[in-house]
Amino acid sequence: MGQTRRPSRRSCVFGFGSIRLCHRIYFDCRWRFHYQCIRHSMKNNKKIEVLAFCVTGTSVEWLEPVKDSLDLAVSPGGIFLDWTEFAISWRLRSQEILTEIAKKERSWLNMTEVNFLALKELIPGSPLDEWDDLRLRNVNQAWSQLRPWPDTFQALRKLNQTYKTFAVSNCDDAMLATITKNLQLPWENLISAQKAQAYKPEEAFYKFVISETGVTPDKILFVSSSLSDLQGASLSSMKTAYIKRVEEFGYYENLNSINEEHDFEIDDLVQLANQL
Incomplete structure (x- = not known):
């Protein structure tokens, strides 16, 4: 029975060198991926001054x-x-x-x-x-008489430290004021369809939002769980953040109805606050 052949010193060195090289490539790829994520986030954050939050379905559960x-x-x-x-x-x-x-x-x-x-x-x-x-x-x-999603209050409180926050809603003045007061949601400004005399996703609604915020549309991040509302914002040159409210009615039915990329895609508003 023959003896087991021991690997030569040269093959051992080659083997360990390959392992070190693989580790180096692995960590280099991870670093590059992390760096690209940071660059992507910084690019999306650039110039954002105003956050416009849809209300029903996005910030509150209905x-x-x-x-x-x-x-x-x-x-x-x-x-x-x-x-x-x-x-x-x-x-x-x-x-x-x-x-x-x-x-x-x-x-x-x-x-x-x-x-x-x-x-x-x-x-x-x-x-x-x-x-x-x-x-x-x-x-x-x-x-x-709606209820906020569990992440809404914490996220708004954090985002208010850096950005101007607006509630942008198809609700009328009284409904929006009641929801905001009852739930103590810390939006800084309220924009209703009654004020705009237009409903999302009509173009007139987004023009009114731009006018009320006092900034150019590229400085507004429009946050919604509604793909049609986000499409209207995108067509008005706003940045968009799609929040995946998987517990919201219609999420799965409408998921593929509009194929459009967004500047941010998040699972909740706290995640958005952390990325911004």
């Missing part, structure tokens, strides 16, 4: 709060429905009405009235059909 408000307002009267399904249908009908307004197929309505009209159109044939307008308007208050 589906569970609206469902809970419906359950609280209606169920004690002995009416029990699938409030999650009802809330989704309500939201979708409101969005359709906004599209009709944008196309001039319907006269201007503030968001409170849009939601109320959508509610009235949904209830025929349901137990709510017997309720008068006063009781239905109480139900309509559900859209002012």
